[in-house]
Amino acid sequence: MFKHRRSTEDFSEEIKAHLELEADELRREGFSDDEARRKARVEFGNVPAAQERFYLKSRIVWLDNLGRDLKYGFRQLMKNPGFAATAILVLALGIGASVAIFAFVDAALIKPLPYKSPSRLVNMFESNQTGPRFHLSYLDYLDWKRLNHVFSSMAEYEQDDLMLNTSTGTQQANGARVSDGFFRTLGVIPTLGRDFYDGEDIKSASGTVLLSYAAWQKWFGGRADVVGQTVTLNGTLASVIGVLPRNFHFAPAGPAEFWLTIDPSSNCNKNRGCHNSFGVGRLKERISVTAADAEMKEIAGQLQKQYPDSNLTRDALILPLTDVIVGDIRPILLVLLCGAGLLLLIASVNVASLLLVRSESRKREIAVRGALGATPGRLIRQFMAEGLLLAASGSVLGIASAYAATQILLKLLPPERLAEMPYLSGVGLDVRVVLFAGAISLLAGAIFSLTPMLRLSLVTVQQSLAEGGRTGAGVVWRRFGANLVVIELATAMMLLVAAGLLGKSFYRLLHVEMGIQPENLAMLQIWGPASSYAKDPQKVAMERQVLSKLAAIPGVKSVAVSSDLPVGDGDGIKAIGIVGKPNLGDYNEVNDREVSSTYFTTLQARLLRGRYFTEADDASRPGVIIINETFAKRYFTGENPLGSRINFGDVKSVLEIVGVVDDIKEGPLDIATRPAMYMPFAQSPDNSFFVIVRTSQDPKSLLPAMETSIHEVDPNIATHNGVTMTDHIRDSPAAYLHRSSAWLVGGFATMALLLGVVGLYGVIAYSVSQRTREIGIRMALGAQRWSVHQMVLREAGWLTTTGIAIGAVCSLAAATLLRGLLFGIHPWDLPTLGGVAAVLGVSALLASYIPARRAALVDPVIALRTE
Amino acid sequence: MPSQKNTDARIALLQGTLDLLILKTLVLGPCHGQGVARLIQRQSEEVFFVDHGSLYLALQRLEDKKWISAKWGVSENNRKARFYSLTAKGREQLVEKTTEWERLTRAMGLILGGSTAPGGEEA
Numbered sequence: 001m002f003k004h005r006r007s008t009e010d011f012s013e014e015i016k017a018h019l020e021l022e023a024d025e026l027r028r029e030g031f032s033d034d035e036a037r038r039k040a041r042v043e044f045g046n047v048p049a050a051q052e053r054f055y056l057k058s059r060i061v062w063l064d065n066l067g068r069d070l071k072y073g074f075r076q077l078m079k080n081p082g083f084a085a086t087a088i089l090v091l092a093l094g095i096g097a098s099v100a101i102f103a104f105v106d107a108a109l110i111k112p113l114p115y116k117s118p119s120r121l122v123n124m125f126e127s128n129q130t131g132p133r134f135h136l137s138y139l140d141y142l143d144w145k146r147l148n149h150v151f152s153s154m155a156e157y158e159q160d161d162l163m164l165n166t167s168t169g170t171q172q173a174n175g176a177r178v179s180d181g182f183f184r185t186l187g188v189i190p191t192l193g194r195d196f197y198d199g200e201d202i203k204s205a206s207g208t209v210l211l212s213y214a215a216w217q218k219w220f221g222g223r224a225d226v227v228g229q230t231v232t233l234n235g236t237l238a239s240v241i242g243v244l245p246r247n248f249h250f251a252p253a254g255p256a257e258f259w260l261t262i263d264p265s266s267n268c269n270k271n272r273g274c275h276n277s278f279g280v281g282r283l284k285e286r287i288s289v290t291a292a293d294a295e296m297k298e299i300a301g302q303l304q305k306q307y308p309d310s311n312l313t314r315d316a317l318i319l320p321l322t323d324v325i326v327g328d329i330r331p332i333l334l335v336l337l338c339g340a341g342l343l344l345l346i347a348s349v350n351v352a353s354l355l356l357v358r359s360e361s362r363k364r365e366i367a368v369r370g371a372l373g374a375t376p377g378r379l380i381r382q383f384m385a386e387g388l389l390l391a392a393s394g395s396v397l398g399i400a401s402a403y404a405a406t407q408i409l410l411k412l413l414p415p416e417r418l419a420e421m422p423y424l425s426g427v428g429l430d431v432r433v434v435l436f437a438g439a440i441s442l443l444a445g446a447i448f449s450l451t452p453m454l455r456l457s458l459v460t461v462q463q464s465l466a467e468g469g470r471t472g473a474g475v476v477w478r479r480f481g482a483n484l485v486v487i488e489l490a491t492a493m494m495l496l497v498a499a500g501l502l503g504k505s506f507y508r509l510l511h512v513e514m515g516i517q518p519e520n521l522a523m524l525q526i527w528g529p530a531s532s533y534a535k536d537p538q539k540v541a542m543e544r545q546v547l548s549k550l551a552a553i554p555g556v557k558s559v560a561v562s563s564d565l566p567v568g569d570g571d572g573i574k575a576i577g578i579v580g581k582p583n584l585g586d587y588n589e590v591n592d593r594e595v596s597s598t599y600f601t602t603l604q605a606r607l608l609r610g611r612y613f614t615e616a617d618d619a620s621r622p623g624v625i626i627i628n629e630t631f632a633k634r635y636f637t638g639e640n641p642l643g644s645r646i647n648f649g650d651v652k653s654v655l656e657i658v659g660v661v662d663d664i665k666e667g668p669l670d671i672a673t674r675p676a677m678y679m680p681f682a683q684s685p686d687n688s689f690f691v692i693v694r695t696s697q698d699p700k701s702l703l704p705a706m707e708t709s710i711h712e713v714d715p716n717i718a719t720h721n722g723v724t725m726t727d728h729i730r731d732s733p734a735a736y737l738h739r740s741s742a743w744l745v746g747g748f749a750t751m752a753l754l755l756g757v758v759g760l761y762g763v764i765a766y767s768v769s770q771r772t773r774e775i776g777i778r779m780a781l782g783a784q785r786w787s788v789h790q791m792v793l794r795e796a797g798w799l800t801t802t803g804i805a806i807g808a809v810c811s812l813a814a815a816t817l818l819r820g821l822l823f824g825i826h827p828w829d830l831p832t833l834g835g836v837a838a839v840l841g842v843s844a845l846l847a848s849y850i851p852a853r854r855a856a857l858v859d860p861v862i863a864l865r866t867e
Numbered sequence: 868m869p870s871q872k873n874t875d876a877r878i879a880l881l882q883g884t885l886d887l888l889i890l891k892t893l894v895l896g897p898c899h900g901q902g903v904a905r906l907i908q909r910q911s912e913e914v915f916f917v918d919h920g921s922l923y924l925a926l927q928r929l930e931d932k933k934w935i936s937a938k939w940g941v942s943e944n945n946r947k948a949r950f951y952s953l954t955a956k957g958r959e960q961l962v963e964k965t966t967e968w969e970r971l972t973r974a975m976g977l978i979l980g981g982s983t984a985p986g987g988e989e990a
Binding site: 006013014017018020025043044045049054 | 918923
């Protein structure tokens, strides 16, 4: 099958042998030496024709020609390395960017999640008037599970911070607590050991734990005998029953390493008003998400009537699990994919127009080859070979750089962001990405081989020979080349506007009113072991000691404690009632924070009315709260809130409002501040809280000293997440989303601007070089240099204006699609549009100034002699 | 290419018959291309004209089909030559092709001589 093909030389040898044998025989028959040789040759017939036939027989002709075309094309490209390098680099840039972005799109949006038929899975939330996606309470979950008819199975999960005892001391570990059927609902089977059995979550004392694959590797070195071993989590012993699959991830529960069963006997899980978990469910056959949502809303409605104290405003929300996991990243990825696609478009257009220019200057060569007998098909194939060669080199380079780019982008992601998007860890060149890369490479190859063909088929051989390949910029070229540049400029405009809008959104976001002075604040989360700090007085004592130790550190100006940090996730919610007012109906949930008396002064929040907390507001005194301005506006419109009393849905104590502060941004930057109330830490203590320190020096440098001081209080207190407020704000999800999209789209826009301007320069420069003779004649007839200058700039100006005008219209459409990513800015922001148009106009003017100058400097005598 | 020497006495080979003639020639034993050409011409009493270009192409084709095999050797008069010999597969083919050819000629004969042949009955 794969035997070596007989060489042409061997065949020639055989024919030679034939002629000699024939001559020998003829000699024997009595011919003279010369006569015999001549006769043998005549008898044989056309020797070269026979050889040619042998040659053609033994190969596929077009493949053979293709090989030769490729060789010729390669020589042509090497003859003009500047052109080849530009074209290949531009193309590699376009392909690299789009393949890299596609790799992310693939990992996040196309690759199915690692569960059994993930499209049948939904996530369950409770919604209330502050928002749609809140935790559900365990008792609600049990009722939902009991009453619904739409799920074949249902489970719940909650994120849990764990303290893990290791040989080197106590360490923080990520954990999650799930109900017994959680993994069976997802359709995930442990790779090692067993799943939780039914009812295992009820007798919570048994203490069993499933490890994530990463935890198995990290804490147990991947040993096979891990099942049956024990770990100490939060001070209690748990035995390992299994290891989860390597590709398993479940972002909504965080990067959990240890999976425990929920504890139904915990205080929170016994209280219908305490919301701590989310639900997952597998839809029954032929039940849609909408149907499930409707049914769960109905059940939530029943519960509202049944338990008005806790459930008055709680509704149900069912969303596809996939949406919950990748929903946040979907819009930004799609925007980026569009950006990359546009960049690829510009790159291809640029290379195509470069090829057009070249085919223009090679008109004479083509005409000569045509005159020598090359058929149009053969010529077209020659150009196709060159186009394919360019596309192939560009693609290889582009795919290699795409691979590098994905790895770099992954490294640029902060680890905690990556932990929220575990599906991204699989980014790479898998089958789909390679297919995509192959498809766009083929497309690029097709475009590049077709472009010169368009040009070629419109020019007859005689015409080009008669023209001498010199006169006229070529009507065809003008029409095509110019349109291409208009497309490039319009695309660049679109990307620039998008980048401008996103950049402005980001700026607005960072300058949103936070109600605090974020500079020079250092923060640390601390965690006192429950065994030593079980009672409220012990917790308060720990807080007091920690505060006084921290205050003693040189460089610390003031110290505060809070149950949560500003610019957080906006969680931490309580339902309230106001004494003497009717039930608040749908508007009774507010953020709540437990803070030390120094909290507001340390953060430098503004007090609007009343007083701050004092050291005296402790457990022995009546409960007091401070509310924010939004709270006051919503519930006390036109009244003085001071002195009013608040109670909680289930806590029967009554709290008095003693102060009103200006709004502090408790939730994400891009969400309007919610009503919030602050309680003295001493009246509602906890063994886990944040310390916030105002420093007179670089806050970051004080973090180690803060940890040391806290360990001096008690070495068993765990500390983690030390961060400065500015870093905390900068790395908050909203800021991160806006910053990264602004930077990425900005990067695309810069490249697009560069390519567009280069494209325009190419078009104008080429047109000037083609019109040298015309310009010479004009000047010989008395045209002034400035008028020539103007003539060239007018051409460029017309192209630029058209490009900008089309770009402006397209940007409005694009910006509308971007709306979800914009903050505090309209999609039709005129200053951005105007600014971008100005930048593009000036760059275009600069790009066309150089060729215009060259045109104006044309010497008429030389120009006319070029004929 | 056929040369102008194509006299009335010689006729060009029918399409497809060359393969059969080559196979038949090689039954006598290994032979080189020139020998095959001579043999065909001689045995047909100089009626067949063998286009040498076609002959070598046909030899190559048969070799590719593994009906014949080839190796370089030395001729009786000490010339280097490429000798072809029949393979087992080639022998089978020869039998098959010969039968096919005989049926063809018989049929042709029946039609062409049909007007003179008594009766149209076939055995």
